[in-house]
Amino acid sequence: MSTAEVKTLTYQQRLDALRATKLAQTQEKQRVIGSMDHDDWALVLPPPELRVLVEAISPSGMPIKDVLLKGYETKPNHPSGGFFGPKATGENFGALLEQHPVYIDPMSSLAGAYMVNFSSYRKPGWNPDFDFPHLRDDIEKYQLLPGIGAQQHFCQDLQIGLDLGWGGLLAKIRRYRAANAPHGADFYDGLEAVVLGMQSWIQRHADAARAMAQTETDPQRRATLECMADINARLVTEPPQTFIEACQWMVWYQMAARMYNGSGSLGRLDVLLTPYYERDIAAGRLTDEEAIFHIAGLLLRDTAYIQLGGPDPQTGADVTNRVSFLVLEAAHRLKIPANLGVCVGDGVNPDLLRRSVEILFENKQGIPKFLGIEKTLEGFTRNGYPAELARERAYSGCHWSAIPGREYTVNDCVKINLAVVFDVALHDMMTDPDPNVSPGTATLWASFEKHLRRAVEVTAASLDYHIEHMHLVFPELVLDLCCHGPIEKGLDASHGGVEFYNLGIDAAALATVADSFAALAQRVEQEARLTWQELMHHLDTDWAGPDGERARLMMRSIPRYGSGGSCADECARRVAQLFTDLVKEKPTPDGFNMIPSLFSWANTIGFGKNLGATPNGRRAGAPISHGSSPDPGFRKDGAPTAMAVAVASVQPGYGNAAPMQIDMDPGISKDEGGVENVASLIKTHFDLGGTQININVMDAAKVLEAHKDPGKYPDLIVRVTGFSAYFASLSPEFRQLVVDRIIAEG
Secondary structure (H helix, E strand, C coil), rough: CCCCCCCCCCHHHHHHHHHHHHHHHHHHHHHHHHCCCCCCCCCCCCHHEEEEEEEEECCCEEEEEEEECCCCCCCCCCCCCCCHHHHHHHHHHHHHHHCCCCCCCCCCCCCCCCCCCHHHCCCCCCCCCCCCCCHHHHHHCCEECCCCCCCCCCCHHHHHHHHHHHHHHHHHHHHHHHHHHCCCCCHHHHHHHHHHHHEEEEEEECCCHHHHHHCCHHHHHHHHHHHHHHHHHHHHHCCCCCCCHHHHHHHHHHHHHHHHCCEEEECCCCHHHHHHHHHHHCCCCCCHHHHHHHHHHHHHCCCCCCEEECCCCCCCCECCCCHHHHHHHHHHHHHHCEEECCCCCCCCCCCHHHHHHHHHHHHHCCCEEEEEHHHHHHHHHCCCCHHHHHCCEEEEECCECCCCCCCCCCCCCCCHHHHHHHHHHHHHHCCCCCCCCCCHHHHHHHHHHHHHHHHHHHHHHHHHHHHHHHHHHCCCCCHHHCCCHHHHHHCHHHCCCCCHHHHHHHHEHHHHHHHHHHHHHHHHCCCCCCHHHHHHHHHHHHCCHHHHHHHHHHHHHCCCCCCCCHHHHHHHHHHHHHHHHHHCCCCCCCEEEEEECCCCCHHHHHHHHHHCCCCCCCCCCCCCCCCCCCCCCCCCCHHHHHHHHHHHCCCCCCCCCCCEEEEEEEHHHHCCCCCHHHHHHHHHHHHHHHEEEEEECCHHHHHHHHHHCHCCCCCCCECCCCCCCEEECCCHHHHHHHHHHHHHHH
16 A cells, blocks of 8 residues: 555544444444443443353343353352352452453554453352341342442542552552461452453453554554554553553453443542643643543443542642543543533532533533532531541442542442332331221321331341451452552451441432322322222222222322422422431441432332332332432423422432432523523532432434334433433333433423
């Protein structure tokens, strides 16, 4: 090929090519795996000849295919056929890394992609020797997600890995193994196996890139491959020194964490990358266009949760800088699912908010989301921590934050379905044999409080059981590498390895319960339109027949939570406060602090499947309400300000969020002052006490078409809850939830 025939691609052309490849890989996963009701993880399917497909169940209960790697088999250490404990777990994961296929795309500047989930090999997932019959009956009674066996959902400190590199981490493991011997021998064996597996994985990519470069005829692609080979050969043992090396190192770590147990916490990416950016810019070896391209390559390989802006831990000054805007721009240009959280507050650069809202409307993909940093930090100090420590916390998941490398939280893993507790309380009241007990909302509230207290107590005891045993089942080896304490102490992060333990407990179905209490108060007690016995008949028969449907619509048509000044609004505040008070009444029996929040994640469908009809007009088996938001259609005008006021009023206020989920028509940005109006709504919600906002901007007609025929808009991206995903990747049931919200609120 002559020089005249060589066409140098721009960075945007390369990003367009990468996005096209990503979309094709996603469509292949949709065909092979089926529905994916979770974050759009960047998993790339293994080559067909290396795939093993097995039956599995999605988080929403849908049958899907799980992908295993042909030729890789685990080595069990238990009669059940499972592997448990740090040594067996680390050695099995290290072996997987050593066999993992190489993936290199010369369009990117960064190597690697992960192709299987290690958790898929964990069968059984919990060691059957560690049974908990003393908790099981109540867990089943209240249908709790009690946290036993919860994985990841805290945040590592990537600065540790960036400072040490894989060689430095290996040396640190060996140094503390010798110092602590014989304590922690199995733990150190597991950690070492992980690091050795990582080094093998990286080295094989360096070798492959070198080999590809030798046969590549295109100069631009050859130069990319040679650079990729040099960088990764160095990163096998050395810490990153340049901006691109830091991005590549984080790619390896994030892919390993995601593959190991689904961890997607990254933390404050703009803070982590700033030193490398400033050095490279000063040395003249980096431009902003190159930096954006490298960051896009990082975002391509994992949908990690990232915080932009916010306070410096020591001074409280805003850390928003040039890199904050470069990360935002990388997500804007790449146009794939991403989980960026932008801090908003009086002390935060207002240009960051404005540019974020502009991108929200330009891309129409629900990216980014918004963090009410001041109320979140203020809430964390209510746990007894100083402001300096609260400012260390970083947005790291759908609705939560954590102190990088110092705090174990299991956020978003532990959930109490308030609707089930309500249902138990209602039936308990109606079957009470005491002749002096008559049905009524006051009696029902007392029953609800009694059962919710028990649900919290059982959850607290379950968390203690988890912390006592998890390190012997499935320790946090990948996150342990970048935490302060586990290597030094020889203890897993789940078992005393880190400094702080603040265990998150979420309540779900707030609107379902609030609207149910209000409907009973209005239609049964105040208006006497139904007797309690007639109501129970309708619930037990799932509103059957014409009379049942009339009763259902009547119960549903009361002023609902979010309408403003209604009985349901007061019920929502009361329920949220009761839940918060019970969680904060005392620590777990073993003394661990618990932090309440209101969030349902992808459990809205699953939590509703085994629940009968409820007095708010919900049918049996239907999804429960989403997070802390009112149910769709709570007001005919769908006023965003009404939702902002409602969700702000129910915040638990201890450092984790009760997000507001809102869906808008894209035409609003075309109106004069549209961007300013949305920015003002965001700021107002946070001033009222809100903590997080998830916003979708999309045309309702387009969403309806995509729901009927997902293939018509394969690149349509929505923010489902705290995460974003391709709409076509969601199950029909999950798509319906998004459709219902958009139609009702749009």
